[in-house]
Amino acid sequence: MGRRRFHSDLTEDIMTRPLILITDDEAQILRFLGHALQAAGYNTCTAATGADALRMVASQRPDLMVLDLGLPDMDGKSVIETLRQTSDLPIIVLSARDQEMEKIMALDLGADDFVGKPFAIGELLARLRVCLRPARKPAEPLLRLGPLVIDLAAHRVMQRGEDLHLTPKEFDLLVALAETPGRVMTHRQLLTRIWGPAHVEDVPYLRVFIGQLRQKVEVDPTRPELIVTEPGVGYRGAASG
Amino acid sequence: MDQSTHEFMPDQPGRMPPVPTALGLLWTLALVVATGIGTKCAIWLLPAHLLPADVLPLVFLVAVLLSAVAFGFWCGLFAAVLAFSALNYLFTEPLYTFHIAQVADLVALIEFLLVAALSGFLAGRLHDRAEAARTRAEALAVLGDLSETLAEAQTLTQALQAALPALGRLCQGPAVFVTPEGVLPAGTKLDPSTLVAAERALRSGQAQPAAAPGWEGTCLTMLPVTEGIVIGHAPLTGRDGQWRELAIGALARQTRLALQRLEFAARARTERLRAEAEAARSAVLTSLSHDLRTPLATILGAASALKELDQQLPPAARADLLAAIEEEAARLNAHVSNLMQLSRLELTSKPRQDWVDVNDLVTAATTRARRAVQGADVQVKLADLPMIQSEGGLIEQAVFNIIDNALAHGKLPVSVSTSETGDSLQICIADQGPGLPVVMADWLAGPELRPALGQSGLGLAVAKGIAHHLGGNLAWADGAFTLTLPKTS
Numbered sequence: 104m105g106r107r108r109f110h111s112d113l114t115e116d117i118m119t120r121p122l123i124l125i126t127d128d129e130a131q132i133l134r135f136l137g138h139a140l141q142a143a144g145y146n147t148c149t150a151a152t153g154a155d156a157l158r159m160v161a162s163q164r165p166d167l168m169v170l171d172l173g174l175p176d177m178d179g180k181s182v183i184e185t186l187r188q189t190s191d192l193p194i195i196v197l198s199a200r201d202q203e204m205e206k207i208m209a210l211d212l213g214a215d216d217f218v219g220k221p222f223a224i225g226e227l228l229a230r231l232r233v234c235l236r237p238a239r240k241p242a243e244p245l246l247r248l249g250p251l252v253i254d255l256a257a258h259r260v261m262q263r264g265e266d267l268h269l270t271p272k273e274f275d276l277l278v279a280l281a282e283t284p285g286r287v288m289t290h291r292q293l294l295t296r297i298w299g300p301a302h303v304e305d306v307p308y309l310r311v312f313i314g315q316l317r318q319k320v321e322v323d324p325t326r327p328e329l330i331v332t333e334p335g336v337g338y339r340g341a342a343s344g
Numbered sequence: 345m346d347q348s349t350h351e352f353m354p355d356q357p358g359r360m361p362p363v364p365t366a367l368g369l370l371w372t373l374a375l376v377v378a379t380g381i382g383t384k385c386a387i388w389l390l391p392a393h394l395l396p397a398d399v400l401p402l403v404f405l406v407a408v409l410l411s412a413v414a415f416g417f418w419c420g421l422f423a424a425v426l427a428f429s430a431l432n433y434l435f436t437e438p439l440y441t442f443h444i445a446q447v448a449d450l451v452a453l454i455e456f457l458l459v460a461a462l463s464g465f466l467a468g469r470l471h472d473r474a475e476a477a478r479t480r481a482e483a484l485a486v487l488g489d490l491s492e493t494l495a496e497a498q499t500l501t502q503a504l505q506a507a508l509p510a511l512g513r514l515c516q517g518p519a520v521f522v523t524p525e526g527v528l529p530a531g532t533k534l535d536p537s538t539l540v541a542a543e544r545a546l547r548s549g550q551a552q553p554a555a556a557p558g559w560e561g562t563c564l565t566m567l568p569v570t571e572g573i574v575i576g577h578a579p580l581t582g583r584d585g586q587w588r589e590l591a592i593g594a595l596a597r598q599t600r601l602a603l604q605r606l607e608f609a610a611r612a613r614t615e616r617l618r619a620e621a622e623a624a625r626s627a628v629l630t631s632l633s634h635d636l637r638t639p640l641a642t643i644l645g646a647a648s649a650l651k652e653l654d655q656q657l658p659p660a661a662r663a664d665l666l667a668a669i670e671e672e673a674a675r676l677n678a679h680v681s682n683l684m685q686l687s688r689l690e691l692t693s694k695p696r697q698d699w700v701d702v703n704d705l706v707t708a709a710t711t712r713a714r715r716a717v718q719g720a721d722v723q724v725k726l727a728d729l730p731m732i733q734s735e736g737g738l739i740e741q742a743v744f745n746i747i748d749n750a751l752a753h754g755k756l757p758v759s760v761s762t763s764e765t766g767d768s769l770q771i772c773i774a775d776q777g778p779g780l781p782v783v784m785a786d787w788l789a790g791p792e793l794r795p796a797l798g799q800s801g802l803g804l805a806v807a808k809g810i811a812h813h814l815g816g817n818l819a820w821a822d823g824a825f826t827l828t829l830p831k832t833s
Contacts, residue, residue, distance in 0.1 A: 132641060134642075137643055139657075142653040224648040
């Protein structure tokens with residue numbers, strides 16, 4: 104399976120659609136993803152091997168890559184590693200549900216998000232939308248996460264007009280999740296950012312803080328909607344509508 | 345050379361010099377007598393000024409030194425006493441008696457005895473030291489060689505075979521190893537009492553000395569080495585027996601260490617094999633789950649796309665997605681039924697014994713394969729075959745799986761032929777592809793039913809299982825699979 108570009112009718116609109124590179128060695132997966140992503144309003148191109156994928160990134164300049172971790176020629180993780188040396192291209196990793204280590208390593212190497220196989224197309228499309236959303240401008244003073252409004256300069260969090268009292272660590276944690284709404288953050292990423300590189304293994308610590316934070320921001324802390332757990336991987340801030 | 349070689353070499357200054365041999369004493373006697381007679385003759389024959397009386401003790405002193413150097417301390421002392429007597433008898437007044445007339449002569453003779461005894465003692469010590477050093481050097485050389493050969497030994501028998509000649513050299517007599525598998529060197533017969541002594545040595549962990557005056561033992565000294573292994577060696581006699589015993593002790597320790605090393609190596613090998621088997625099993629599981637997951641991912645993905653992107657999908661894409669769902673469901677079904685089949689074959693239920701026509705089954709399998717794979721070029725050449733008693737469904741499944749495998753991994757055309765030899769029928773499936781990877785060929789030749797590492801799909805595993813189940817065989821050679829089935833089970 105070489106490079107194949109799925110073209111539908113060439114219209115003005117098509118030229119402005121985001122281009123998605125699908126990298127998977129299974130022809131059947133490429134087949135349904137091609138149809139689905141085109142129907143959902145994307146242009147697609149495909150690669151069946153890691154080397155192929157790196158070439159396609161250089162020649163086609165896709166806006167996002169969907170990458171299967173099990174490739175015949177090279178490990179999907181090394182594709183991410185190679186790519187991250189030169190490019191910020193958003194990468195969504197496809198991997199079997201039970202291969203948590205794989206996922207975590209891919210995310211820590213710089214993948215933006217993951218979808219576990221098998222998946223319903225809606226799940227992948229949601230991740231695609233989040234990853235393709237333009238990055239928040241640094242100058243923006245207010246962050247939003249669901250009904251929460253976070254004022255970075257004033258170090259204040261407001262919920263439906265009321266002030267919430269958060270400790271500095273809780274505040275940092277909330278900001279980390281709100282900055283990339285809808286995107287997964289691994290335990291390691293959160294721990295490094297808030298507690299420093301010496302604490303990357305202190306996952307139980309993180310869990311306690313997430314629990315406290317949920318008590319303060321969630322409507323029902325037992326059924327969290329703003330801070331969603333990705334079991335074994337990390338946490339995800341709610342995607343903004 | 346290891347530590348145990350050095351251990352047995354302590355110096356023992358307080359020890360008595362070794363007992364003289366009868367031969368040494370005889371030689372000493374002869375030497376002194378000859379000296380006496382020679383000197384007497386010389387006095388008679390030569391002018392008196394050439395051999396004055398005060399030189400005579402020096403002549404005898406030479407004889408004493410000679411025998412001490414040659415035969416050791418006791419012989420030197422013996423020579424001194426003899427020389428003293430000879431000097432007294434032959435050369436001091438009154439001649440030819442042991443009486444001493446003059447006090448001065450007595451003093452001279454006693455002085456001579458003292459000097460002779462002292463020099464004999466010194467020369468004897470020198471002799472004994474030299475002898476001991478020779479034994480030690482020899483034992484060290486033997487142990488040094490042994491540690492090298494033991495290091496090269498790869499099996500228990502090799503190690504013991506290496507230690508055997510060294511043991512023989514150290515004990516200077518017959519030497520054996522008693523092991524649970526028998527006695528080394530092979531063919532050695534030991535009498536029951538010796539074997540009992542060996543067992544006693546093992547049980548007590550103590551050496552069982554051979555028979556000696558005042559000790560009722562067997563003909564060999566038994567020395568335990570390690571669990572189940574005993575050294576039997578000739579009793580150690582001679583003045584250096586003690587050295588040899590220490591050297592044999594060192595040999596036993598060296599051998600024990602070598603056997604321990606071999607045991608650890610064997611244990612490490614077993615562990616490694618187990619880890620490899622474990623890794624292979626988990627890799628197979630991964631590959632199996634991959635085979636099940638990929639069709640599932642396609643089915644779920646395509647179905648959800650049809651549901652969620654309903655209106656956006658062009659009709660062609662919609663049709664392709666439906667086709668993908670159908671194909672992948674069929675693939676999934678094939679995997680699952682192969683998996684079930686494999687589990688069933690692993691339970692040893694007896695195959696049915698219907699009369700079947702193998703040619704019919706091959707034709708059916710070929711037709712199925714042509715239908716399953718588009719553009720499948722399968723050529724069939726059937727020989728006239730007798731019917732056999734077997735389970736037809738299984739044969740068809742096996743043939744189909746092999747053809748399917750050839751279509752997937754080989755190169756077209758695939759040719760299928762049947763033939764008959766002696767008491768079996770052969771179904772041969774050949775393609776023009778690159779052939780079977782080595783891992784797969786090894787797996788096919790082995791007894792293991794579960795697929796080999798790197799094998800995707802279960803088709804061949806099931807075919808192999810069916811062949812074995814029906815009392816036949818699946819082999820691969822020269823670019824072709826041959827399924828052999830017995831005419832009678």
